[in-house]
Amino acid sequence: MIPYGKQDIIQADIDAVVDVLQNQFLTQGTQVPAFEKAISEYCNVEYCIAVNSGTSALHVACLALDIGEGDLVWTTPITFVASANCARYCGADIDFVDIDPVTRNLSITQLAEKLEIAEKANRLPKALVCVHYAGQSCDMQAINQLGQRYGFKIIEDASHALGAKYQNKLVGNCQYSDCTVFSFHPVKPITTAEGGALVTNNSALYQKATLHAKHGVTRDDSLLEPQYRSVADGDWYYQQIELGYNYRLSDIHAALGLSQLQRIDTYIQRRLHVAERYQHAFEAQSTTLPQLTLPQLSVDSGWHLYVVELPFQLRKLAFDYFRTHKIGVNVHYIPVHLQPYYQKLGFKQGDFPHAESFYAGAITLPIHPNLTLPEQEKVISCMRDFLTSVSHQLNA
Numbered sequence: 001m002i003p004y005g006k007q008d009i010i011q012a013d014i015d016a017v018v019d020v021l022q023n024q025f026l027t028q029g030t031q032v033p034a035f036e037k038a039i040s041e042y043c044n045v046e047y048c049i050a051v052n053s054g055t056s057a058l059h060v061a062c063l064a065l066d067i068g069e070g071d072l073v074w075t076t077p078i079t080f081v082a083s084a085n086c087a088r089y090c091g092a093d094i095d096f097v098d099i100d101p102v103t104r105n106l107s108i109t110q111l112a113e114k115l116e117i118a119e120k121a122n123r124l125p126k127a128l129v130c131v132h133y134a135g136q137s138c139d140m141q142a143i144n145q146l147g148q149r150y151g152f153k154i155i156e157d158a159s160h161a162l163g164a165k166y167q168n169k170l171v172g173n174c175q176y177s178d179c180t181v182f183s184f185h186p187v188k189p190i191t192t193a194e195g196g197a198l199v200t201n202n203s204a205l206y207q208k209a210t211l212h213a214k215h216g217v218t219r220d221d222s223l224l225e226p227q228y229r230s231v232a233d234g235d236w237y238y239q240q241i242e243l244g245y246n247y248r249l250s251d252i253h254a255a256l257g258l259s260q261l262q263r264i265d266t267y268i269q270r271r272l273h274v275a276e277r278y279q280h281a282f283e284a285q286s287t288t289l290p291q292l293t294l295p296q297l298s299v300d301s302g303w304h305l306y307v308v309e310l311p312f313q314l315r316k317l318a319f320d321y322f323r324t325h326k327i328g329v330n331v332h333y334i335p336v337h338l339q340p341y342y343q344k345l346g347f348k349q350g351d352f353p354h355a356e357s358f359y360a361g362a363i364t365l366p367i368h369p370n371l372t373l374p375e376q377e378k379v380i381s382c383m384r385d386f387l388t389s390v391s392h393q394l395n396a
């Protein structure tokens, strides 16, 4: 099966991991700080904390922004469930902003309209989790302007978008947001197996996120609560000042990430080449065959996913056709508000029509740095054959 996404592991990655295994520290050694430094330098951002998943990074982002019971967080329905769950972990309510059918990211127009209504109802969100779907950045400047006007915090969920650019700068510089989170799951732009990171230019936010990711325990003098100290305390002394979590990344994972990060730009280039090749092949056939809506060909996307839209009655047929031909297509995503957990909170079919109609036709074709030319050709010809076969069916 040709997978839709896959990690690239070379001997240097293996050597980096083996090195850690042969050293003293499997965790809390030198590799995590080195990886954090490398990520912040790459993104041109002040602070980075590496954690054990993108989900953990989203959770500590919410905690560091003091999101809790009674608060409201908004995100897009076209994302992985973690973008919404992070607010629920903190006891906050969640709502969604429908997508723009062209960018597939949350719609700025819909966001502005929803904010206007929310202001009148006195129920503005405390934070917005904006997801750079498939590796293409949201319009962060526009979101930031709305954030300033209505006073909400901005978390960029860049799980798909390490190495992507917005306004010619790398995603993660946090120019227009409070913080950005990344995921390093194996299908993502680089991998640590499981892993994630939060980056920010805000030192207080960084400090809080770090505390929450490390049991709420600190040895930092400026944070220690003096009334709990005793003269008998020595260098071993630490305090737990919050109810934190163990979200630490291990040195084994960080070493893999550090090694992978050196190839990020090559990965993005290779993904772009695959996207351009698909785009060229599919554009050429779209006049005679059933309509195929392609993603925007943006040189700044990280091309984490390549998602085409088919007329909705063809999507399941296409999915089965590709899978039968050993092409591991996938679907990203079932709109989050339609998940049973969220329907039980009151969301229902019809709430976010653009997201729902996008989902009905979406199919993710394979794209990853090591997708070979014959594999790309196989995907292209399989799509061509499928569309030809259904066009006969449709015209019959």
Ligand SMILES: Cc1ncc(COP(=O)(O)O)c(C=O)c1O
Pocket: 053, 054, 055, 056, 079, 080, 082, 083, 131, 157, 159, 160, 182, 183, 184, 185, 194, 195, 196
């Ligand atoms: C948009 C988005 N946000 C968050 C996550 C969660 O990341 P992780 O799997 O590292 O917890 C994912 C992972 O699939 C994702 O795609």
